[in-house]
Amino acid sequence: MSKPSIPQGTRDFSPEVVRKRQYILSTLRQIFERYGFQPIETPSMENLTTLTGKYGEEGDRLIFKVLNNGLHEKKEAEKEKLNAEWQTLLSKPYATPVVTERALRYDLTIPFARYVVMHRNDIALPFRRYQMQPVWRADRPQKGRYREFWQCDADVVGSTSLINEAELLSIYNDAFRKLQIPVTIKVNSRKLLQGLSEICGHPDKMTDITIALDKLDKIGWSGVTAELGNRGIDNDGIAKLEKVIQVSGTNQEQLANLKGLMQESNAGMAGVKEIEDTLAYFDSLNGGASDNIEVSVSLARGLNYYTGIIAEVICSSPDVKMGSIGGGGRYDDLTGLFGMKDISGVGISFGIDRIYDVMEELGTFPEQLVEGTKAIIINFGGDAELYALGMLNKLRAAGVCSELFPDAAKFDKQMKYANKRSIPYVLIPGEEEIKNNKVSLKNFITGEQQTLSIDEAITVLKEND
């Protein structure tokens, strides 16, 4: 018998962990609801054609394909065809519907766009939705990266107003304050990046430039210079980029400088204005500026459907080394991919697995989360068992989380069980107690024990909530 195992990059969640994860989810849910967002859920699987071509070439390779079933029923004559399809599949892992026509969802944004298009007659635009479900990526797992992980997204479609951007940034701000994670929210605009590629003389190389710039924090300016050279940017262009990247200071100062540098680019100027307006809305919405928010020209974001404001959240505590724990942006025509034109959307995503890791590291989970069962009743078997069940009924009706040890096991064993489960109270209905219609209540933390009526015991249990 081989040892049991689970697939690479997946995890089991034990009770304590699930409680903490649910704390994160319920915190986010509360905030989403407070901002007027509505929940939706979509299937784990989408049609492969819904997903392919949406995440770039690299992204397509990382989509988990679902094998068509019924393959074993194929006739001998069809095997050759199947083999040929497999060859195609291996070299170009999509658009081969004979072998695979479904795939696990890669993120929540594309399924959402698909949802909007399919339900366009039912929903009232602008539509604000949130969604918290697992997604799958066929990536090589490493620290903080899994093949199955959860995303929490909030998006608004059907409105181009930058108020939406400001609201979403405000959600980030509220959420991480509530979760007690110190963060920096970096903000940039794809239009500014477009402007950047224009003023350095390579308007067609925006993607190359942004990929290189995105690494600034990691490899420094000299590294970025080399990368830009490799990607075909000449020295003249690099010098111009350097000027822009060197822009620093407060958000206001950066924006003022960028305005000067972007004079020659309409896109660049639009980008600056976009950021400026978003921050102004944010300040009004929050009764003042937040020093969490930081304009960052080098912020790029990998997904290629973003067209306007982009944002990324990183934990600002120096003790925590972790990539981004959230990100998002404006995508002007995502639903256009599915034939519904001119619907603009903007959204943010929370990486709750990483948020969990960060909170664990910072120790910011509330203490009381570890509590579960409040009281356990010792089982003496026979008539005592029936007495205990009646008591259990009363406890639960009174709202006390309680359980009865199901077997009349040795007293010692039952006590050890209660101890291991960290159950704070033990109820002991023995012969003497039953005779007097009472029960002994033992506080497992202090070791104190008293004999009470059942109602009195319930009162004590309720008092110490």
Added chain:
RNA sequence: GAGGUUGUAGCUCAGUUGGUUAGAGCAUCAGAUUGUGGUUCUGAGGGUCGAGGGUUCGAAACCCUUCAAUCUCCCCA
């Protein structure tokens, strides 16, 4: 796709230049203790040393192959 590290009991790991019957702690079970847990003491069970091959009188250790886990780069959350 490229590179590194590690595979020994349920878990965490020792195991000397290759040498008798592969060990410890934790966990589990039983007992000390038939209605009082955590601490303690005693005892027990638990192993294809990841797998396959090679070198050797002799391999957990050395060599080759393979599988798995894990980390870094790429990319991403």
